[in-house]
Amino acid sequence: MFFVRVFIIILALLLSGWVSAKDQVPYATQINDLVRYLRVTPNIATSGALTRDGIQELVKHSFQTVIDLRSESEGTPSEKKAVEAVGITYINIPVTSEGINESQLATFKQALEQAAPPVLIHCATGNRAGAMWTAYRLNEGVAPEIAFREGRAAGMNAGMEEKVRKSWCGETREGC
Numbered sequence: 001m002f003f004v005r006v007f008i009i010i011l012a013l014l015l016s017g018w019v020s021a022k023d024q025v026p027y028a029t030q031i032n033d034l035v036r037y038l039r040v041t042p043n044i045a046t047s048g049a050l051t052r053d054g055i056q057e058l059v060k061h062s063f064q065t066v067i068d069l070r071s072e073s074e075g076t077p078s079e080k081k082a083v084e085a086v087g088i089t090y091i092n093i094p095v096t097s098e099g100i101n102e103s104q105l106a107t108f109k110q111a112l113e114q115a116a117p118p119v120l121i122h123c124a125t126g127n128r129a130g131a132m133w134t135a136y137r138l139n140e141g142v143a144p145e146i147a148f149r150e151g152r153a154a155g156m157n158a159g160m161e162e163k164v165r166k167s168w169c170g171e172t173r174e175g176c
Contacts, residue, residue: 023118034054036154038153040150044112049125055088066120100167100168131156133154
C-alpha cells in the first residue's frame with residue numbers, strides 16, 4: 001500500500017510539472033529551425049524570420065502566439081495565413097528601422113498581456129525583436145544594463161540600440 005501511495009504522489013508531481021511546462025518556451029538547444037532563437041523568459045522567446053520548418057517547430061513546442069514585428073512588404077500576409085493554419089494566434093505590429101515609438105510599444109504591451117503562452121516575438125533578423133524587447137523591459141523598470149544586454153542577445157544591432165537609447169532613456173535615466 002505504501003508503494004502505491006508513493007507511486008501516485010510521484011505520478012501526480014510528474015503530471016503537474018508537465019502541465020505547467022507546456023506553457024513554457026524551450027531553450028535554444030531544443031530548437032532547430034528558428035534563426036537567432038532566444039528564450040527571454042519562461043513564456044516568451046524571440047527570433048529572426050520564420051520559415052515553414054520554423055512554424056512546424058513552433059507547433060512541435062506548443063507555441064500559442066506569434067508577434068511579428070515585420071511590415072507587410074516583408075511577407076506578413078502569407079505568414080499570417082501559415083501560422084493561423086496550424087492553430088497559432090498571429091499578431092502583427094509593424095516596426096521599421098526607424099525604431100520603436102510609444103504607440104508601437106503600447107500595442108506590444110497589450111498584445112503580450114493578452115497573448116496565450118508560449119509566445120514568440122520575431123522580425124526578419126532579430127534586430128527589431130531585440131529592440132522591442134529592450135524598450136518593453138525599460139518601460140517595465142528593468143535596469144538599463146540588463147534590458148540592453150537582453151536586447152543585444154536577441155539580435156538588436158548597434159544602430160537600433162542607439163535609437164532605443166535616444167527614444168527610451170532620455171537624459172534622466174541613469175545607466176542608459
